[in-house]
Amino acid sequence: MQSKxxxxxxxxTHLSLIVWTVISIFPLVWMVSTxxxxxxxxxxxxxxxxxxxxxxxxxxxxxxQGNFNVYTFNSVLYSVIVVVCVVLxxxxxxxxxxxxxxxxxKVIFLGFMAxxxxxxxxxxxxxxxxxxxLGLANTRIGYILPLIAAALPxxxxxxxxxFDEMSRELEEAAIIDGATSFQIYxxxxxxxxxxxxxxxxxxxxxxxxxxxxxxxxxxxxxxxxPIQMGLSVFVGQYTTQYELLMAASTIMVLPVVLVxxxxxxxxxxxxxxxxxxx
Amino acid sequence: MDASSLPSTKGKSxxxxxxxxxxxxxxxxxxxxxxxxxxxxxxxIIRTVQxxxxxxxxxxxxxxxxxxxxxAAAITDTRWWEAVGNGVIFALLSLVFMNTIALLxxxxxNSNIRGGKFYRVVFYIPPILSGIVVxxxxxxxxxxxxxxxxxxxxxxxxxxxxxxLGSIDTALYAVAVSSMWQGVxxxxxxxxxxxxxxxxxxxxxxxxxxxSRSQQLRYITIPSxxxxxxxxxxxxxxxxxxxxNHVYAMTMGGPGYATEVPALRIYREAFTNSNFGMANAFxxxxxxxxxxxxxxxxxxxxxxx
Numbered sequence: 001m002q003s004k005x006x007x008x009x010x011x012x013t014h015l016s017l018i019v020w021t022v023i024s025i026f027p028l029v030w031m032v033s034t035x036x037x038x039x040x041x042x043x044x045x046x047x048x049x050x051x052x053x054x055x056x057x058x059x060x061x062x063x064x065q066g067n068f069n070v071y072t073f074n075s076v077l078y079s080v081i082v083v084v085c086v087v088l089x090x091x092x093x094x095x096x097x098x099x100x101x102x103x104x105x106k107v108i109f110l111g112f113m114a115x116x117x118x119x120x121x122x123x124x125x126x127x128x129x130x131x132x133x134l135g136l137a138n139t140r141i142g143y144i145l146p147l148i149a150a151a152l153p154x155x156x157x158x159x160x161x162x163f164d165e166m167s168r169e170l171e172e173a174a175i176i177d178g179a180t181s182f183q184i185y186x187x188x189x190x191x192x193x194x195x196x197x198x199x200x201x202x203x204x205x206x207x208x209x210x211x212x213x214x215x216x217x218x219x220x221x222x223x224x225x226p227i228q229m230g231l232s233v234f235v236g237q238y239t240t241q242y243e244l245l246m247a248a249s250t251i252m253v254l255p256v257v258l259v260x261x262x263x264x265x266x267x268x269x270x271x272x273x274x275x276x277x278x
Numbered sequence: 279m280d281a282s283s284l285p286s287t288k289g290k291s292x293x294x295x296x297x298x299x300x301x302x303x304x305x306x307x308x309x310x311x312x313x314x315x316x317x318x319x320x321x322x323i324i325r326t327v328q329x330x331x332x333x334x335x336x337x338x339x340x341x342x343x344x345x346x347x348x349x350a351a352a353i354t355d356t357r358w359w360e361a362v363g364n365g366v367i368f369a370l371l372s373l374v375f376m377n378t379i380a381l382l383x384x385x386x387x388n389s390n391i392r393g394g395k396f397y398r399v400v401f402y403i404p405p406i407l408s409g410i411v412v413x414x415x416x417x418x419x420x421x422x423x424x425x426x427x428x429x430x431x432x433x434x435x436x437x438x439x440x441x442x443l444g445s446i447d448t449a450l451y452a453v454a455v456s457s458m459w460q461g462v463x464x465x466x467x468x469x470x471x472x473x474x475x476x477x478x479x480x481x482x483x484x485x486x487x488x489x490s491r492s493q494q495l496r497y498i499t500i501p502s503x504x505x506x507x508x509x510x511x512x513x514x515x516x517x518x519x520x521x522x523n524h525v526y527a528m529t530m531g532g533p534g535y536a537t538e539v540p541a542l543r544i545y546r547e548a549f550t551n552s553n554f555g556m557a558n559a560f561x562x563x564x565x566x567x568x569x570x571x572x573x574x575x576x577x578x579x580x581x582x583x
Contacts, residue, residue, distance in 0.1 A: 009491055010389075010391070013386040013389055013391055014391065016382065016383065016386050017383065017386050017387060017391070017393075017397050020379070020383055020397075020401065020462070021397060021400050021401075023459070024400055024401055024403060024404055024459075024462075024463070025400065025403070027412075027415045027416065027419065027459070028403070028415070030415070030418075030419065030425060031415050031418075034418065043421075043423045043424075046425065046428050046429070046432070088310075089310045089311040089314070090311060092307045092308070092310065092311070093307060093308040093310075093311040093312070095307060096304050096305075096307030096308050097308065100300075100304045100307065101297070101300060101301055101304065102301055102304040102305060102307070102308070103301045103302050103304075103305060104305075108308055108312060111315070111320070112311075112315065115315075115319050115320075115323075117569075120323060120326065120561060120562070120565040121519075121520045121522075121540065121541050121544070121561065121564055121565065121568070122326065122541070122544040122557060122558065122560060122561025122562075122564065122565070123319075123322050123323065123326065123561070124545075125326070125544065125545075125548045125554065125557050125558060125561060126321075126322035126323070126325040126326045126329070126558065126561075127318060127322045128548075129322070129325055129329070129336070129554070130317065130318065130321055130322050130325060131318075145314060145317070145318055146318040148314055148318075149314040149315050149317065149318035149319045150318070150319065152311050152314065152315055152319075153315075153319075156311065181304070185307075206406060209408075210407070210408035210409075210410075212408060212409070212410050212523050212526075213522060213523070213541075213545075216526075216545075217545075217549065228408055228410045228411075231410060231411070231414060235414070235527075240417075240418075242418050242421075245414055245418070246414075246415070246418065249411045249414060249415065252408075252411060253407055253411060256406055256407070257403060257406070260402075260403070260406055261399065264399050264402070267402075267406070268398075268402060268467055
């Protein structure tokens, strides 16, 4: 039995969802639309369709003259190295914390978790100072190491939770067969932890890809900068080359959105577990 | 379980010694993580505290300890408190508008509606973008001759056109709209996860008793969401107070200091004014404020349970 009120409720429900869908997507559509327009039309042509459809000049200019080939290479490099190291270091650490008999285990785990609970928004200043004291300011490694360190606590938390919930039967069988603790980690725990590792890979790739603040304070040379900093090349104090800025933004956003749509389940899971943390 | 704890043909004391050695040997597993963590997470925190009592300028290592001078200056700095005030405005706007929109959308998407999964995917697109890109897209929309003013002119609402990011009256709210646009999806996903955890038979029982939709929302949904609500509120407050990228991309704190926020002030104090001592004092004061805020939120939510 459907009452009038139910229909009204359903109508409002549908309408609000559709309205927010449009609001969510429109700025991105506008970004892509601007990136396909020519400089002389971006302020005058307010339709989504460019006068000259499939004009990819802006992409060419952003990629070569705007050096986005360099920035994209840098960001891919930083993402891959950080994520590989985080997966390796976090899985080793959380395996030991969850499964092995280890000295000062609790202190170490609580230490990692404490930085999740105490936010220091200005920490980037002291990280800059530590990095430059080590002589690593304006180097790739000086950017990569703090990013790995920053990613470890959440990753260790996610993996430790996963290992805690695993049954010990397989491990016990392996121990009887004479496996060492490292063999158990490598042959048994890592393959089983694949879903949790996928979460960590997604969470950290996204955060390195989107990282801006640390790059801002650490890099002074364009050839080392990641994409988020590269965007500022098109922004002048008085004029901004919006058609190039939007083309470059599209280059950065497109892979993220495509991967997200392909793997949305792991994505949402990854980010919610990243948000929930402790 | 450890290999050495299994029955061994060797003597008991040997087994014990091996066990103790293993306890320390196993530290090798955490060593890489621990070293990086100490060097780039713990040491910077200690440095923050240390430098906040000095007049360090970031370069010259001949700095002096100045006691609580930076803290005294920070606490009486009106521009700092205005920046904090702007952060608070962002937080309040987000709590009221962003989270209400997110809550209503999550209720809508959870109501057995066709395409519920599609909406979930679409609403979460803005949160996966970087604040910098979002800032630039909205800066482009807000341009004096940009889309927003153009559309207003097209539909005959000339009197509502503004220099959105360039005028003191609108800049702060314009930036807030961009950050809330991005943030709705995050709160939405968490609310939705909370809603899916409410048992369905509660609603069935209520509708048999003749409770209307809005009554069900008020007496079942909202009370059951309290825990999620606290989490979302904490994340919203921390996110809004810590905002940096949107402001950096859109206004750089301007016009004047109308959109300056704490993180931007800390950044400028260090890298524009070369006053690292003061920047670290701000940073620590702000960190403690955020920590106390999230503790209060947690305590409040536990009290109600």
